Amino acid sequence: MNIILAVLGFLVIVLLTLSIPHAFELLAQKLATAAKEKTGISTDAQGLFGIHPDKLFRIVLIVAIIVAIIVWLITNSIIVGLIFFVVTFFLPKVIQNYNKSIRLIEFDERLPAALDLMSSSAKAGMSLAQTIEEVGMNSPKPINEEFMAMYQEHKLGTDLSQTIINARKRIGSRPFTLVASALLVNIEKGGNLPDALETLSNSLKEIWRLEQKLITSSAEGRKAMWVISAVPIFIALLVFALQPELASALTGSILGFAILFAAILTYVLGLYWLRNILNQEI
Secondary structure (H helix, E strand, O other), X not given: OHHHHHHHHHHHHHHHHHHOHHHHHHHHHHHHHHHHHHHOOOHHHHOOOOXXXXXXXXXXXXXXXXXXXXXXXXXXXXXXXXXXXXXXXXXXXXXXXXXXXXXXXXXXXXXXXXXXXXXXXXXXXXXXXXXXXXXXXXXXXXXHHHHHHHHHHHHOOOOXXXXXXXHHHHHOOHHHHXXXXXXXXXXXXXXXXXXXXXXXXXXXXXXXXXXXXXXXXXXXXXXXXXXXXXXXXXXXXXXXXXXXHHHHHHHOOHHHHHHHHHHHHHHHXXXXXXXXXXXXXX
């Protein structure tokens, strides 16, 4: 029976892959276009592990179906298979969002140094566009990527003010929002650009120092949060390993599934509440 189910599952995967590739392609293109419009970053940069988003979508969908079928055959529970399908399908998105958050943290940390470089270049007589190019050529990632993208956009004919506005929307950084506002005011009203950039750099450095102090003060609470979040998972694994009949009672009936869903929902909401308490912004 299991062999027949496995063969049927394999045939379903083959049919899905062959019959609706155009639907996958259209949906993936829409998702990639929406991501590009929201962030302004090219679709290649949006991909995970260097895979283009449309290909990544098809791969993740097929892998999620395979995992769900395998788990269903092993546990003999469609509900558990669906849970693994959802987890497998959304896991790459979680990883991608984590990589974006790390990239944004690195950008914010290196922004004051970029402002210092812009201030020095402006004191040397360079225009604002030239200082942006200078940062793009002589700064580490991801600063150089974003500033070079700004310079290239301006070089292709976009007004410098609009280029800065587009970068502010694309990057999504609070410190860069302040920088962009100061640059836009300077373009519109004029003023001493080197002094403005130097003042911004000093302010961002002070904000970063206070944020690091807050992170250090809450480090113990974050460690406790990880321990608290790991205990229910460890207990659940023990129950599934040592008392499979109890686990089957939770996953083999609608009432058990409702109890399991309520427990997972409470667990996730508790983690979200703890995270919001510990992640205070200045």
